Amino acid sequence: MSTDLFPPVAPEVLAEAVENLTARLRKKLDAAIEGCAAGAVRAEDGSVSVRFGEDALVTLRPGPTDAITTAEQASCSCLLAPRCLHRAAVLGAAPLADPEQLRAPEPEPQPDPAAASGAVPAAVPGAAPAADPASGARSCVAPAAGSGAGSAAVPGAAPAADPGSSAGSAAASGAGPAAGSGAGPGAASGSAPAAGSATASDAVLAAGPRAASAGVSAVVTGAVPVALTAAQLEAAATLWQAAAEALAAGVTAGGAVVQAELLRAAHTARLAGLPRAEAAALRVVRGLRAARERSGAHRLADLTGAFRELLHTAGLLASGAAGTGGPTLTGTVRRAYRTGGSLRVYGLCREPVLSATGYGGVVTHLIAADGARHTVSDVRPGGPARARGAGSASVALGGAALDHAGLARGGLRIAGATVSADGRLGAGRGVQATPLRGVPWTAEPAAALFARPAAEAVAGQLADRDGEPDGADAALIGCEVTVVGPAGEDLLVRETRADAPLLRLRAAHPHPELPHTANLRRIAAHPGLVLRVLGRPDLDRAATLRPLAVGPAPGAEYTLRLPEEWLGRADLGYDVLQGSHFPPRTGAAPAAGPAVAVEAPDPLADSPLWRVRRLLETGVAGGRRAVAEAARTTEPLTSYAPLRRAGFTTAAELATALAAEADRRPRDSFGRLTDPSPEAYAWAWLAASVHLAAAERSLVAASWS
Helix, strand or coil, X not given: CCCCCCCCECHHHHHHHXXXXXXXXXXXXXXXXXCXXXXXXXXXXXXXXXXXXXXXXXXXXXXXXXXXXXXXXXXXXXXXXXXXXXXXXXXXXXXXXXXXXXXXXXXXXXXXXXXXXXXXXXXXXXXXXXXXXXXCCCCCCCXXXXXXXXXXXXCCCCCCCCCCCHHHHHHHCCCCCCCCCCCCHHHCCXXXXXXXXXXXXXXXXHHHHHHHHCCCCCCCCCCCCCCCCHHHHHHHHHHHHHHHHHHHHHHHXXXXXXXXXXXXXXXXXXXXXXXXXXHHHHHHHHHHHHHHCCCCCCCHHHHHHHHHHHHHHHHHXXXXXXXXXXXXXXXXXXXXXXXXXXXXXXXXXXXXXXXXCCEEXXXXXXXXXXXXXXXXXXXXXXXXXXXXXXXXXXXXXXXXXXXXXXXXXXXXXXXXXXXXXXXXXXXXXXXXXXXXXXXXXXXXXXXXXXXXXXXXXXXXXXXXXXXXXXXXXXXXXXXXXXXEEEECCEEEEEECCCCCCEEXXXXXXXXXXXXXXXXXXXXXXXXXXXXXXXXXXXXXXXXXXXXXXXXXXXXXXXXXXXXXXXXXXXXXXXXXXXXXXXXXCCCCCCCCCCCCCCCCCCHHHHCCCHXXXXXXXXXXXXXXXXXXXXXXXXXXXXXXXXXXXXXXXXXXXXXXXXXXXXXXXXXXCCCCECCCXXXXXXXXXXXXXXXXXXXXXXXXXXXXX
């Protein structure tokens, strides 16, 4: 179903429209939504109308933000309006508006004149320390709308409960899921996790619903404890309940009514100051919509990860355990810019941006003289054409006469800089920028990116990922590699260090209108080629790097020969490698042999953890009933014996507990359910999912070493 004609709708408007329907009309809502797109007509004034028979005409009139933000902007001519099926169906067919579309733009702060006049860069309040540039510090790609990025304080922040309680001590010690009996994570007994250590948040999840309801809020992992307000606790509990209902329903039964309950809970979370929880709920709703519409962008693994992020965040917040993550767990409302004084930044590369929510553009990655990472972005609504064109668009920063192509190979001296906590440079009125000559990758500060082994940088990022939302972008790393050969659409390389494993280079953006895939194919045709690669590790796959730029390796004879004006690197998303950019096959080239199919070992794919992953994805696709049916077909001890033999004892126990809880439907003598709540099932699913993610992270880290 195409929704291109419809304006985006605020989640709370759709949730209210569905709530106003009677039970009889709610049963007809999904069928009514399917036929809306075919009859949509856009008028010259931007309004969209859909006719239902002769007496019902629904009209959507978007406001200044080009979105439906109030109930009055959606009207129907039938007698039951606004509590009619027609209006709710049209709103349900429209795409969801991103939170950034619904917020007024926040002005950037004016820089301090004293700081702007100094020659030494001033510290950025609230920003991460500019440590070793190869330390794996996160660089910022403009997040997809709805990500909830920002830095507003959590309302009602106060010290949490005493972290010295027994529950807190057990969690801080890294204990795995608690042994016990009954449903939920606490029912799983077994050894400690075979891969990865349990974090404090894992211990809260392992405590199960009983401990959560008792207020396991004293778990501390080094962050400053933050107590939640009563409104936040209530909003988190409501969102947890809605998420549990959606998980139990699955994609097959997760229609418009289930989605509307999630949207209402997400809106409540936003009003309570929990933007990370709101963003997680919106990702789940979009995933459910894509799955039910059989969209080409739907991936069951992504929807499973979105459910894990939502349940993890809502469960910890509802239990009062904000001390485990502080503002990182609650999230922040918007990106806040702070004055950063004077800065000297140098370009590293450009990256095209294509988001599933319809945004396109470019992000130029920069590095400061002290090694701190920064970005300048130009991301707006649009598709691949917008991403291609933005690569050569002017940089709107302090009047600098540069485009993004020039900035990626040049530099800037910025006076009165405004910098966000994640390194993004703002373009306030007081910012002044002067172009600088760029530095090659072989000179400092860019050379430090290639001085650290890739395995060490990736291990640091995996260790820091516990506090980040699922799907958060990894930081850029650099490495020097030797081309081995193609592997399907990917490229296999080996890092030029002793005992280095095979690495898989996968296109950062495989869209056919971007040259990533074509450039990798040309490189794969030159086995033995030595080059430098700058990219972002894929932390969900074994030894996989998504390259953004490549350059010649210093001192190597058989390496790239790029034009001088490219300053020793090619942006794979914008520059097209030609035959003249590759060296001729001379004595320095490796001897060409017969083409041999090369395949890198994949410890993640070869491990029996796929059994747990399949069970979790079955629950997302078919709901609780599908998990129960899958458990009845095979004996649990036989099904998960390979997990136990491989040492994944806890994973086997958690999967067995999930299957048992899914099939636990106690009924009274009249056949009525005595415990219809899906809460225990949601806790069991979440415990298995969190443990699986930790085990997979350990295998991914091992694949790089």
